[in-house]
Amino acid sequence: MKKKLAVVALGGNAILRGNEEGTIVQQEKNVTDTLENLIHLINDGYELVLTHGNGPQVGNILMRNDAGEQMYNIAPMPLNICVADSQGGIGFIIERMMRNVLNKHGIKKNVISMITLVEIDKDDPAFQNPSKRVGKTYNKEEADKLSADKGWIFKTSPKTPGGFRRVVPSPTPKSIVNRQIIEQLTDNGNIVIAAGGGGIPVYFDENNDVRTLDAVIDKDMASSLLAANIQADELYILTDVSFVYKDFGTDKQQKLEFLDYKDTMKHLENGTFAEGSMEPKIRACLNFVKRGGSKSVVTEATKLADKSYGTKITMNYES
Amino acid sequence: MKKKLAVVALGGNAILRGNEEGTIVQQEKNVTDTLENLIHLINDGYELVLTHGNGPQVGNILMRNDAGEQMYNIAPMPLNICVADSQGGIGFIIERMMRNVLNKHGIKKNVISMITLVEIDKDDPAFQNPSKRVGKTYNKEEADKLSADKGWIFKTSPKTPGGFRRVVPSPTPKSIVNRQIIEQLTDNGNIVIAAGGGGIPVYFDENNDVRTLDAVIDKDMASSLLAANIQADELYILTDVSFVYKDFGTDKQQKLEFLDYKDTMKHLENGTFAEGSMEPKIRACLNFVKRGGSKSVVTEATKLADKSYGTKITMNYES
Numbered sequence: 287m288k289k290k291l292a293v294v295a296l297g298g299n300a301i302l303r304g305n306e307e308g309t310i311v312q313q314e315k316n317v318t319d320t321l322e323n324l325i326h327l328i329n330d331g332y333e334l335v336l337t338h339g340n341g342p343q344v345g346n347i348l349m350r351n352d353a354g355e356q357m358y359n360i361a362p363m364p365l366n367i368c369v370a371d372s373q374g375g376i377g378f379i380i381e382r383m384m385r386n387v388l389n390k391h392g393i394k395k396n397v398i399s400m401i402t403l404v405e406i407d408k409d410d411p412a413f414q415n416p417s418k419r420v421g422k423t424y425n426k427e428e429a430d431k432l433s434a435d436k437g438w439i440f441k442t443s444p445k446t447p448g449g450f451r452r453v454v455p456s457p458t459p460k461s462i463v464n465r466q467i468i469e470q471l472t473d474n475g476n477i478v479i480a481a482g483g484g485g486i487p488v489y490f491d492e493n494n495d496v497r498t499l500d501a502v503i504d505k506d507m508a509s510s511l512l513a514a515n516i517q518a519d520e521l522y523i524l525t526d527v528s529f530v531y532k533d534f535g536t537d538k539q540q541k542l543e544f545l546d547y548k549d550t551m552k553h554l555e556n557g558t559f560a561e562g563s564m565e566p567k568i569r570a571c572l573n574f575v576k577r578g579g580s581k582s583v584v585t586e587a588t589k590l591a592d593k594s595y596g597t598k599i600t601m602n603y604e605s
Numbered sequence: 606m607k608k609k610l611a612v613v614a615l616g617g618n619a620i621l622r623g624n625e626e627g628t629i630v631q632q633e634k635n636v637t638d639t640l641e642n643l644i645h646l647i648n649d650g651y652e653l654v655l656t657h658g659n660g661p662q663v664g665n666i667l668m669r670n671d672a673g674e675q676m677y678n679i680a681p682m683p684l685n686i687c688v689a690d691s692q693g694g695i696g697f698i699i700e701r702m703m704r705n706v707l708n709k710h711g712i713k714k715n716v717i718s719m720i721t722l723v724e725i726d727k728d729d730p731a732f733q734n735p736s737k738r739v740g741k742t743y744n745k746e747e748a749d750k751l752s753a754d755k756g757w758i759f760k761t762s763p764k765t766p767g768g769f770r771r772v773v774p775s776p777t778p779k780s781i782v783n784r785q786i787i788e789q790l791t792d793n794g795n796i797v798i799a800a801g802g803g804g805i806p807v808y809f810d811e812n813n814d815v816r817t818l819d820a821v822i823d824k825d826m827a828s829s830l831l832a833a834n835i836q837a838d839e840l841y842i843l844t845d846v847s848f849v850y851k852d853f854g855t856d857k858q859q860k861l862e863f864l865d866y867k868d869t870m871k872h873l874e875n876g877t878f879a880e881g882s883m884e885p886k887i888r889a890c891l892n893f894v895k896r897g898g899s900k901s902v903v904t905e906a907t908k909l910a911d912k913s914y915g916t917k918i919t920m921n922y923e924s
Contacts, residue, residue: 307680308679350670350677353669354668354669360672363629367697370693371666374690374694375693377720378685385815389812389814400719401693401718403697467793470795493709495705495708496708
């Protein structure tokens with residue numbers, strides 16, 4: 287069986303679901319349910335790199351950071367360390383649950399979760415327009431004070447009238463710093479958990495030193511870049527629907543099963559997909575096939591067993 | 606040049622020093638100063654695995670956990686996730702600074718920091734006598750409540766009269782779960798950061814599933830086991846003295862430059878070394894040579910350039 291390499295981006299609900307309190311026991315249960323479905327890919331001969339988001343977890347870490355400073359005067363950590371912490375904690379949960387799922391199916395494979403640095407351009411236009419909300423909701427007075435003390439930038443919170451949330455830039459990822467090691471690890475047959483939370487954004491300064499800054503990277507964009515960097519064959523973006531729809535939620539809603547580059551571009555130009563939700567996933571899929579990937583798939587974890595499910599994006603329609 | 610493999614355990618003061626506030630900037634500076642000295646080992650042809658402690662950092666994470674629950678009602682994380690988080694955050698700092706030190710010296714090597722699981726025996730006698738203090742200091746009323754609510758065990762705090770701290774078991778590490786991958790990574794010439802904070806303690810249940818429990822592992826014992834598991838040649842335990850002394854701090858204090866197995870055992874039986882400080886380091890050194898390692902060295906990072914420094918422990922005195 288020829289070895290194939292797939293990057294699988296676990297969706298937010300693979301770990302923590304909106305209606306849950308967020309205990310570790312819940313997270314472990316959700317992760318196990320999702321990973322169980324990856325056995326189909328492994329049995330089909332795929333080597334796997336798993337990526338994941340960290341929104342709720344890094345949100346909690348930032349809140350605890352704030353509470354720790356206020357209650358116990360503990361020096362707060364910068365955002366890059368919070369993201370690194372979340373890669374550690376979530377990576378451990380996924381690694382442990384993956385080991386147990388493999389064990390259940392009698393599959394002998396090793397699993398590693400690794401810290402992943404992702405290079406961005408410090409002159410990325412995103413730095414002129416920080417847009418990604420992180421951490422807790424503050425009132426106006428608190429937000430003004432933090433803005434003066436720490437230089438943080440705030441935007442109103444759509445969910446909490448009168449509330450403000452810190453916004454940070456979400457620059458485009460340029461390269462996965464750890465790509466060579468990830469390739470070595472998959473070549474050796476290991477399942478690799480990497481680029482958690484979109485990776486820790488870094489840039490190289492004029493001396494080629496690695497430097498940090500306060501930003502976050504979209505996890506699907508990072509997953510797509512990682513897949514291209516390690517020359518993966520396929521990219522799977524797991525979410526809570528088993529197909530992408532044109533005009534989703536309207537009465538002309540239409541299921542999209544196959545998409546080529548040209549038609550996807552047309553849909554994107556027409557604003558067919560929900561902004562900030564399905565649209566960035568489709569862009570990530572398209573970027574991967576544009577960079578040489580053979581196929582991107584958007585689907586639900588539970589549908590991985592049945593290849594008739596999932597929206598498949600390729601450069602050209604298969605003939 | 607024949608390749609040699611060394612495990613280097615970075616001491617507490619390699620990262621965070623007692624007299625410092627503990628900001629990330631301070632931690633980054635300390636780490637850089639320490640790592641600068643490892644260039645001597647790299648130039649001597651060593652492949653490296655770096656391990657590190659996490660005491661102050663996981664202490665802060667536990668305090669923030671507590672503050673986040675009290676102020677914002679965020680579900681607290683169990684100790685194993687706190688340790689995993691600290692492996693992420695500290696691992697990232699060490700990886701980034703190591704990359705910059707290598708860059709400064711024009712050395713092309715890749716660096717990876719990885720989550721490390723360490724197997725312990727869930728029937729280890731340490732579980733009958735939890736001894737390792739973790740997290741914040743509570744007053745009696747708080748400690749009694751936590752003891753009733755969460756089943757935590759408390760001991761008085763030697764540093765804070767009237768204070769109580771949670772104690773957890775510190776079992777003996779049995780095997781580094783990720784040892785095969787660490788070997789692959791060093792075989793490929795990568796510098797590996799692993800077993801942070803002594804590793805995340807886990808055990809395998811009757812179905813061979815990986816399970817967690819609340820405990821911490823001594824980082825020097827974990828480093829020694831890791832060195833043996835990956836068949837390293839040498840183990841370096843970096844600390845704040847450049848030699849081990851017999852009867853340190855007394856008027857018969859005597860510098861120990863070389864120690865064989867028999868003499869080390871005799872010293873340990875005589876209680877020559879400070880308990881909970883130098884004594885566990887020496888035991889870790891001895892365990893490594895007993896398991897086939899050629900040499901253990903206890904020294905100061907700044908003395909790595911000069912092999913006349915450092916206490917060298919071998920099975921037999923070199924002839």
